[in-house]
Structures are given as C-alpha cells and as structure tokens.
Amino acid sequence: MDKIKIQFVLNGETRQVEVEPDLLLIDLLRERLGLTGTKVGCGEGDCGACTVLLNGKNVNSCLLLAARVNGCEVVTVEGLGSYDKLHPLQEAFIAEGAVQCGFCTPGMLLSAKSLLDVNARPTREEIARHIAGNLCRCTGYTKIINAIEKVACADRHCACSREAEEGR
Amino acid sequence: MSEFKVVGQSVPKADALDKVIGRAKFAADISFPGMLYAKALRSPVAHGILQHIDYSAAAALPGVAAVLTGKDVPGANNFGIIIKDEPVIVKNGEKIRKIGDTLALVAAENEAIAEQALALIKVDIEELTPVLCPIAAMQPDAPKIYDKGNVLAVRKIVKGDTEAGFRDSAVVVQQQYKTQMVEHAYIEPEAGIALFDGDVVTMWVSTQNPHYDAKEVARNLNIGLNKVRVIQAATGGGFGGKLDVSVQVHLAMLAVVTRRPVRMVYSRTESIKNSVKRHPYTITMKTGADANGRLTAFECTIIGDTGAYASYGPGTLTRSAVHATGPYEIPNVKITAYTVYTNNPQAGAMRGFGVPQVAFAHEAQMDMLAEKVGISPLEIRLLNALRPGSLTATGQYLEQSVGIVSTLEAAAAKVREIKLERRGGRL
Amino acid sequence: MPFVYHAPRTLENLFATLDSLEQYSLLAGGTDLIVKWKEKLIDPKAVVDINGIAAMKGIEECPHCFSIGALVTHYEITASARLRAAATALYEAAGEVGSPQIRHIATIGGNIVNASPAADTAPALLALNAEAEIQSRTGISAILVADLFTGTGRTCLKPGQIISRIKVPASGQNQGSAFVKFGKRKALAIAVVNGAAWITIDGDKIKDVRLAMGAVAPTPIRLLAIEDWLRGQTLAASTFKTAGTMAEKLVRPISDIRSSAEYRGDLARQVVIRALETAARRAKGGCACG
Ligand SMILES: Cc1cc2nc3c(=O)[nH]c(=O)nc-3n(C[C@H](O)[C@H](O)[C@H](O)COP(=O)(O)OP(=O)(O)OC[C@H]3O[C@@H](n4cnc5c(N)ncnc54)[C@H](O)[C@@H]3O)c2cc1C
Ligand code: FES
Ligand code: FES
Numbered sequence: 001m002d003k004i005k006i007q008f009v010l011n012g013e014t015r016q017v018e019v020e021p022d023l024l025l026i027d028l029l030r031e032r033l034g035l036t037g038t039k040v041g042c043g044e045g046d047c048g049a050c051t052v053l054l055n056g057k058n059v060n061s062c063l064l065l066a067a068r069v070n071g072c073e074v075v076t077v078e079g080l081g082s083y084d085k086l087h088p089l090q091e092a093f094i095a096e097g098a099v100q101c102g103f104c105t106p107g108m109l110l111s112a113k114s115l116l117d118v119n120a121r122p123t124r125e126e127i128a129r130h131i132a133g134n135l136c137r138c139t140g141y142t143k144i145i146n147a148i149e150k151v152a153c154a155d156r157h158c159a160c161s162r163e164a165e166e167g168r
Numbered sequence: 169m170s171e172f173k174v175v176g177q178s179v180p181k182a183d184a185l186d187k188v189i190g191r192a193k194f195a196a197d198i199s200f201p202g203m204l205y206a207k208a209l210r211s212p213v214a215h216g217i218l219q220h221i222d223y224s225a226a227a228a229l230p231g232v233a234a235v236l237t238g239k240d241v242p243g244a245n246n247f248g249i250i251i252k253d254e255p256v257i258v259k260n261g262e263k264i265r266k267i268g269d270t271l272a273l274v275a276a277e278n279e280a281i282a283e284q285a286l287a288l289i290k291v292d293i294e295e296l297t298p299v300l301c302p303i304a305a306m307q308p309d310a311p312k313i314y315d316k317g318n319v320l321a322v323r324k325i326v327k328g329d330t331e332a333g334f335r336d337s338a339v340v341v342q343q344q345y346k347t348q349m350v351e352h353a354y355i356e357p358e359a360g361i362a363l364f365d366g367d368v369v370t371m372w373v374s375t376q377n378p379h380y381d382a383k384e385v386a387r388n389l390n391i392g393l394n395k396v397r398v399i400q401a402a403t404g405g406g407f408g409g410k411l412d413v414s415v416q417v418h419l420a421m422l423a424v425v426t427r428r429p430v431r432m433v434y435s436r437t438e439s440i441k442n443s444v445k446r447h448p449y450t451i452t453m454k455t456g457a458d459a460n461g462r463l464t465a466f467e468c469t470i471i472g473d474t475g476a477y478a479s480y481g482p483g484t485l486t487r488s489a490v491h492a493t494g495p496y497e498i499p500n501v502k503i504t505a506y507t508v509y510t511n512n513p514q515a516g517a518m519r520g521f522g523v524p525q526v527a528f529a530h531e532a533q534m535d536m537l538a539e540k541v542g543i544s545p546l547e548i549r550l551l552n553a554l555r556p557g558s559l560t561a562t563g564q565y566l567e568q569s570v571g572i573v574s575t576l577e578a579a580a581a582k583v584r585e586i587k588l589e590r591r592g593g594r595l
Numbered sequence: 596m597p598f599v600y601h602a603p604r605t606l607e608n609l610f611a612t613l614d615s616l617e618q619y620s621l622l623a624g625g626t627d628l629i630v631k632w633k634e635k636l637i638d639p640k641a642v643v644d645i646n647g648i649a650a651m652k653g654i655e656e657c658p659h660c661f662s663i664g665a666l667v668t669h670y671e672i673t674a675s676a677r678l679r680a681a682a683t684a685l686y687e688a689a690g691e692v693g694s695p696q697i698r699h700i701a702t703i704g705g706n707i708v709n710a711s712p713a714a715d716t717a718p719a720l721l722a723l724n725a726e727a728e729i730q731s732r733t734g735i736s737a738i739l740v741a742d743l744f745t746g747t748g749r750t751c752l753k754p755g756q757i758i759s760r761i762k763v764p765a766s767g768q769n770q771g772s773a774f775v776k777f778g779k780r781k782a783l784a785i786a787v788v789n790g791a792a793w794i795t796i797d798g799d800k801i802k803d804v805r806l807a808m809g810a811v812a813p814t815p816i817r818l819l820a821i822e823d824w825l826r827g828q829t830l831a832a833s834t835f836k837t838a839g840t841m842a843e844k845l846v847r848p849i850s851d852i853r854s855s856a857e858y859r860g861d862l863a864r865q866v867v868i869r870a871l872e873t874a875a876r877r878a879k880g881g882c883a884c885g
Contacts, residue, residue, distance in 0.1 A: 002599070004600060020597065021597060021598055021599055021600030021642065022597045022598055022600075024629075030197075031199075035190075036190070036193070036194075036196075036197035037189070037190020037191070038190070039194070039196075039355075039356070039404070040196070040357075040433075041355045041356065041357065041404075041436065042436040043435060043436060043633060044436070044630050044633065044634075045626060045630065045693070045694075045696070045697055046436075046783060047355060047436075048694065048696060049355055049356075051696060054699070054700075057670070057699040058695055058696050058699065059696050059699050059700050060696045060697070060700075063625055063626055063629045063630070063700070064625065064629075064700070065600070065622070065625065065629070065642075065644070067600055067602070067644070068625075068644060068646065070602075076190070077188075077189070077190035078189075078190050080190075081188075081189065082189065083185070083189060086188070086189075090188040090189065093184070093188050094180055094181070094184040094185060094188060095180070097178070097181065099181060099184040099187050099188060100181075100405075101354070101355070101356070101402075101403060101404045101405045102183070102184070102186075102187030102188075102192055102402065102404070103194065103354075103355045103356040103402075103404030103405060104355050104404075105187050105188055106188075106190045109188065111695065111696070114695075129695075129782070130695055132694050132695065132781065132782030132783065133693065133694025133695050133696040133697065133782065133783060134694075135355060135783075136355065137352075137353055137354055137355045137405045137407070138355075138405055
C-alpha cells in the first residue's frame, strides 16, 4: 500500500509524517510518535480514553484515520501542560481529587478543555453533558465535575454554583 | 482543625501529577526496542475437549517469532488464587471449560501479523454439552465439568434452632432472589510487557496482585521465585478483577522462548470475555420476626455461579454466608452457601466480595417484614441492628465499634433535613 | 486487511474516483464505517474519504427549507439557531447522537446511509418530510428520506451514487416538531425506541401531522394510520393518549439485546405521546423551540 504524506500541527509543532492508509490516529500518536498519554480503553468510540482535540474539538482518536488529520491541528494531553507549567485544569484535577487510577484523566482533561474553550462558564449540567463521552469507572464523576467547575469559576471570578450550594 | 499533618488532612495523591501530565506509564505505554506483540487463540466453545491443534502454517508465517501450545508450558500448567484449576494453555486431549480458554499463544513482529497467525491455527474440538445454570449443574445427572463434580465448596453456618425460631414467629417472609453477573469494566484493559535477560524474567503488568502473579509465573515456568520480577505498572482500575492472572504467565513464557521483549494488550472484547465477574447468585431467604418486629429466625441458601474456574469463588461465598444476616442480630440462623462450577465466565473478586448480593436480599426481607408487622423500615432496622454486646451469626461477640445504629440515625437525620428543606424550611 | 485511500476534493473528482474503483467504501465521519472495519464486518479494498468536498458541507437556508450538506456533523446541527427554531426535531435528534466526541465527527449523511433502524436523525427527517439529494456522475435526483431505506443497513443507493445534501422543510406559523429518545443511558446509548412528530395546528384542531419512529421495525417508519386518525382531532391529552395506544398496537418490535418486544411496545406509546405533546405545544407557542 502506498504511504500517504501528511502534515499537521501536533501540540503546537508542525509535523510531517508518512502514514499507511489504515493507520489510526491513536496508533500514530502512541506507537509512532511515542505520545502514550492518550489511552485506549475500547477502540470503538465508547469510552473516550483516546480523546484528543482536533481543531479544538474533542474527538475519539481511535475512530479517526491518521490520514484525515492532514492540515489539521491536534492537541493531546502532552500539549496541555508540563511539570513546570500545569494547565489550570490539571491543577484542579489534582487539587479536587479528580484523579484515581488516572486512565480516563487525559481524555477527560481534553474534553473539559474543549468545553471551557467555547463556554467559559458552564453549569454543572452542561459539564456533565460535555464529558458524557468520557467514561470514568473510579471516581463517580462528582470530583471531576467539581474540578472543571473550579477552573470555570476561577476564569471568571464568579460565585460558582457549588460554592453557592455549600454556603447555603 | 486536626493537629496532625496527614491524618484528617486532604493530601494530594502521590501519582496524580504524572497522571494529569500523561507521563504515568501504564503497561501498554511501555515499549522496548525489538519488542514482539503477543496474542492468544481463545476457545470459541464453552465446554469441550481439545483433540488436535495444528499451528504449522502460523509458525511458518513471516514475522511470527513463536507459537506456543499446551505442551510448551514447562511447569504446572495451572493457576488460581485458591484452587489451581485454570490451565495456562489447554493441552491436547484436555478439557476446555469456557469460551476464551487459551489454546495457543503467538508472538509476532506486529499485531496484524499476530492476528493473521491466529487465523492460521487449526483446532479440532470435541464439543460437550455446556452447563450454564448453577442449579442444573448441582443435579446428580448434570454433565460433569470436573471429574470430582460441579459443586466446588459448601459453607454452612448454624446458630440456635431455626425450627423453634420460626415456630415462635408472628410473621415470616420467604423469597427467592437472583442477581446478575457483573463485569468490572475497569477502563484499562489487561496489559503487560515482559523481558528475559537470560536469567530473570521481568514484567510490568496491569495488576492488583504482583506477588501472587510472580508465584504463578514461577510455578508454571518451573523456575525459582527469585527469577521472576513482577512490577505493577500504573493500573487503570481493577475493582477486584485484576487480582487474577491475565497476561502474566503467557508473557513470561513468550519472553523466555523468544528472548525478546514481548507485550500483550487485551482488546475490550477480550477483556470482557476473559476476565472474572461478580458472581451471579440465586438466594432463597426465609426470615421470621415476632409481633414487634424483632427477628426470631433466619434460613438462607445461596448458590453462587463461579463459572469455569474457582478464582475467589469459595472465599466470596464464605463472605456471603457470614454476611447473609446483614447488620442484624438474629438468635436462630441456618445458612448454606454453595460455590458451583458452570461453563460460564469465571466469577471472582469484585467490590464488596459477595456482600452486595446478599444485602440486596436481606434488605428486601427487612422491608417486607416491617410492612407485615406494621412498623417503618427504619424502626425494624434500629430494633434489630447489631450493637456492642450482640452475637453475630458466626457467634462473634461484638465488644465495641459497631457503627450501624449511629449510621442509621445519622442517615435518618439527613433525610429529615432534606425533607424540611424541600418544604422551604417550613415544618 | 489494508485498503487504498482516496481523498477527492470535488464532486467531479469523487465520481471519477468511484468510477475507477471496483469496490469501495465512502468515508464521512467514519463512526460507523471504522467500527465495522475494526470488527471485521467489512473489508473494503478502497476507502474514499469525502470530507474534503465543499459542495457536501454547510447548512444553507432556502425559501421555506434548509439545505443541509451530507457532511454536516451532528454538532453543527446542534449549533444552528435556525434549525433549532424551524426544524426542532432534527436539532434535538442530532443532540442525542452518541457523545460530544461522536457528534463532532459523525455526519447526518452517514447516519442516514448507515440505515440503522435506530438512527436518531432518521425519525426526525421522516417527520419533517425531508428529501435526500442523490447525486452521481450522470446527474442529481431527489427522494424522500423515508423512501431511501430498503432494509436494515440497506438503502436504494447504487454504486456510484452518493447523497450530497438533505432538504428539510422549515416549520412556520402554527407548526412545531419534536424528537424523543429512550436509551439505556443518557449518553452513548443507541435508542431502544426513538420517534418524532411534526404537527400543524388550526386553532384547537390538528390540521396536519407526521409521526415517525425508529427501532421498532427493520427500518425507521412513518405511522401513517395514526397520522390519518389524528388529522382533524382536537388538541387534547386524550387525543395523544389514544394515538399512543394505537402506536403500541401498530408497531411490531423485536426482542434483542437492548430490550424486550413488550417493553419496546410500551416505550412506543410513550414516545408518541411525548413527541405529539411537545410538537403541539411548540406549534401553539409560535416559537417552535419552546
Ligand atoms: C460510540 C458510538 C455511539 C453512537 N451513538 C449513536 C446514537 O446515539 N445514535 C445514532 O443514530 N447513531 C449513533 N452512532 C452511529 C454513528 O455515529 C452515526 O450513524 C453517524 O451519524 C454516522 O455518520 P458518519 O459520518 O460517522 O458515517 P460513516 O461511518 O462515515 O458512514 C456510514 C455509512 O454511510 C456511508 N456514507 C456516509 N456518507 C455518505 C454519503 N454522503 N453518501 C453515501 N454514503 C455515505 C458510508 O460509506 C458508510 O457505509 C454511534 C456510533 C458510535 C461509534
Ligand atoms: S478508545 Fe477510543 S473511545 Fe474508547
Ligand atoms: S480515574 Fe479511573 S477511570 Fe477515571
């Protein structure tokens, strides 16, 4: 099979790679480029562990042919923050106890980012709806939603609904 | 404010930083140069005898480094936390007891070749009638899954005289309860990677039980425990389901034979087909109380379907028997718990370990008794709850630290608070 | 097995490519296709990625109707204020597909051509009387989406034919529509039963109505007998209830992994009642999205 040349922006850096027609984005990231932060939980779009941002939107990298990201921008968890400079969502996930086994965490963080990028002050309901494609078997979601809400609130200096609830 | 630095304080989770950064290494994230990819050929039938296996075409496929079958297992060829009844690879002429039993292993240069190789292996299986219902499995004329019979373990607890107890009861409730098989569905499917340096096998595995894993690897490879090193990789959830052996022995064998790093990662389908489950139960429960709602007698039969292999089955059923009376004191008790083999997926440890199933039954009994006696569900529970000074079904005298009454009271207070709030603070 | 990959950027190139291929699969979002390929249910020799074709994109408004590109994603539909107001059932259905990740890449064209009896946009498109534009090298024709399905997983599309756009009539004054889905979870759940209603009212009477349902037959279906009965009836809870009971009797659902036939029948009744009630409320409310 002829390889396909693609060029795309990965975590802010322009990359040129040659891919087989049937190579999936998840395998390009994990096996070829060594970015193992993106996980595989089901391989069929059901769990969200493989979530990355494609042109800013959260998508399942297990369902995308690598050839399709030609000309696109892809962000993985490795592009979200670093040890020296954590993304506020990463800080909040740690502080709020939203990480247990951590296997869902990379995908969860990227789904959260894609929400906050278009809706800086989501309600808890909107957060829950937006992370509905990311399964977490450990936490029961409450602390994950708390963490996302915390970042949304910090961004806008708003009185967040949870604090309002608790201060009641 | 607590005076302690850690106790009573919220402490950041030690590995959370690596996990939010995407640097935590789960087993499938680890790779080594020259690594092979392993896949297993699984039985498509639930009950049968492996008559013949022909893997010559698979072994000849370019890119295949090794094909192993039952005859290649150097050691015991069995494992299991309580009973060593599960084969590493089913040998020619031996029994297949569930869909998913391993018939052969392949290590290849990539996953696609490994899969192609699996498709080239020809197996000849004599199919036997599968036994899928534990109650049917207990009948004397049921097909035998094991020569020694299908009932693996029976656990009995007797306290007092239940016949007399029921005679003195004003109300009796008897019901049958069934609970379903449950998959843990940890978000990370089973995975591992193994290396052999000519002396020691080292592996990183998604597991809850590295010490047990190491022993099973040593027994089945027929090498010393000091030649096996099992390292728990970051593990994406287990909930009891990763206490059993999955990829460990397979990987060790392939690493030793090929002398190359070997990685094996289950697909979600493979994980669901081959991992242990929560035991499905059939529970018959009879509970008596006097006219005030005080419990008088309790009889219970529990049949747990442990599937093809024991895993933690006898332990789970023991726990169920011990907890069948719930957090209540009952003077007369008779409990029998059966662990039964079938050709279903094997059942093992899962959060609560046999207790959730019986809780479903004993709590339903309490509600029905309360209704018959004419008191509230809370009253009947408070009346019968274990307290310091109580004697449990197994005869344990509880001296202190029995939290059920204070828990019930706190829960009741919370309910009252919420109800009050719903009425907008008005009484 | 591996396949060759083509990514034509115009309709012209697409048809030329299709002509040159013996066997192929069109790739839109791929959320059905890639899953089937991974599960080895299909083994295409060639995959033709249509995502670069501009003519199949975008939501355009024409007089009294919308022209929705087959490549429009469910997410784009849920982001359209105009569809929300004037094709509410479709807006709601698109919002119920899968998860945000799926909605960001899965397309309306793929949802239709995949021809699952449970496809969420299908009952909405049937109730709204949408048409599919079938295009091939030789020309373009239109067909009601309702007439597209020939069986589970099958449409009347021939090799070399694609759906380029979908035409959805816009609801106006005294008109409203609604979509209802019962799944086992709130997200990532294929419908156990789904359905949609479109209604035109005249005072307190039903002037015109269309009802469609999914997952109760081999293809999404219109409930024509109930529609006939409903025309001229008074807008009242009892009318909707009767329609619901008729639906439960009319549909012949099957038992499968997602539900028993009996439960599906029960749900069919509820879906009809709720869809009609909501569509009628919207028709009365003036604003279709209330
Ligand atoms: C995890 C998950 C959850 C899902 N949940 C839902 C759900 O809740 N509800 C629901 O309805 N569906 C659901 N789906 C199914 C799927 O997402 C939808 O059917 C989706 O709309 C398919 O669109 P696509 O663009 O991804 O199609 P593709 O997979 O690209 O294509 C599907 C089929 O249509 C053909 N095709 C695509 N476009 C055209 C065209 N323009 N002309 C001719 N043929 C074409 C393809 O060749 C292919 O055969 C789910 C799928 C997954 C993986
Ligand atoms: S691995 Fe992609 S959604 Fe589960
Ligand atoms: S933290 Fe384990 S799955 Fe979410």
